[in-house]
Amino acid sequence: MAIIRVSDISKYAGQDITVQGWVYNRTDKGKLCFLLVRDGTGFVQCVAFKGDLAPELFEQIMRLPQESSVIVTGAVREDKRAPGIPGGFELGIKDLKVVQTAEADYPMALKDHGVDFALDNRHLWLRMQSQWAVLRVRATVMAATREWLDTNGFVEMSTPILTPAAAEGTTTLFETEYFDEGKAYLAQTGQLYNEANIFSFGKVYCFGPTFRAEKSKTRRHLTEFWMLEPEIAFCDLDQLMEIEEQMITHIVQRVIRERTPELKFLGRDIAKLEAIQAPFPRISYDDAAKMLVELREKETDPEKKELLKFDWGIDFGAPHETAITQQFEKPVFVYGYPTAVKAFYMEPWPGRPEVCKSVDLLAPEGYGEICGGSERISDPDLLLKRIHDQNLPEEAFKWYLDLRKFGSVPHSGFGMGTERVTTWLCGTEHIREAIAFPRTIKRVYP
């Protein structure tokens, strides 16, 4: 008997097939028993009629505990009543083998759980439909990201996870002993290494875990997350924005194409995602600042009004980002941030040294920053001056300064937070659901 994947079930209507999986839920009605079976690719309802099966087998099915592992054989039939993902098809059970009868005290109910309990049981919570759906979307986001970059001439580079002192200060780094060399730190970015890589490969990216020891306790932060960082030679800020919008558009469109059942299960409004097509609106920091002043004047809730307080020169906080993105249906680029609030390596705006050629991409519906990038300083003297101004150790940046001595070119790059993109596309409340085993300030277990 052919073993099929539940995600393909519609292709097998009328045929006998076998599914290998786990009992997600059981509902019995006397002489009739419904098993919702998941196999990793989807959830399918399997129906047992007492009259069709040997009495012992029917009795065994009636008593199967949640999460028992099973191999089910039966006939696929189309039925609008059948629940599941994708749903609409069910399996009339002809035979069932129990691989293991699960213990009766499985802790995850199909009802809501508190955050703490759910996270303590993350290894089991992963099996729930909602979590399965989000993580399937995440995998597609990552695949689509690589697909776009690989077909557009980018070379994947792996940048080190263990790094010497910091690109941007050590306060937010995880520290570890490194033999006789003193301290090493878990990478919070691969950017500086990718700036070296472009001079050999032109267009590169790294895509891996990255670590921030920030004591951030919000729905947008993880201490360990997966960041994509493309870096491109001969690329200015405008060209960088084009790359970002093309890539994001590709990711969203592929997610819609392949993960609509998951998005529908999550209750996501797919029409909103279908609208995500390049080009994206671009507004300067200056214009965003004016917009914020106007939005604050219109705001009637005094609490929100206080949070929207804003003076030119400060970086946007989460409330500011939310207010701006709510004005747009697509992700929006905000470019030209004040130099003072951005990293030392960002190219100054021509004729306006108080702002720099930086750009953040803010996702709509209040999801906030998903990408942050900039054109990098290409002039060796200016870069050295910046390192001195910021009291960074020149010795540590010797190799980085070399990059500007030998064939320096205008170049740009950005970082994209995989889990933030996933959270946005899924319409999920909290970023912790967008990675299998989230690491937050309060949690390193399981």
Added chain:
RNA sequence: UCCUGGCUAGCUCAAUCGGCAGAGCGCGCGGCUGUUAACCGCUAGGUUCGAGGUUCAAGUCCUCGGCCAGGAGCCA
């Protein structure tokens, strides 16, 4: 680090002014041929986060501590 909220059955939550510790789900038993987190009946299940205090009486009030969440700052 700061602000706010929470901690009661395995889970999610109730408990009025300080006055008998409750429900739903899940587990167990029984019933039902179309359930959608099924439904109906029955059973079991409690150190109310910890320590101290006030009181005739504390889940509830007070003090200290612990843990968790949401938000701010910082960031992708």
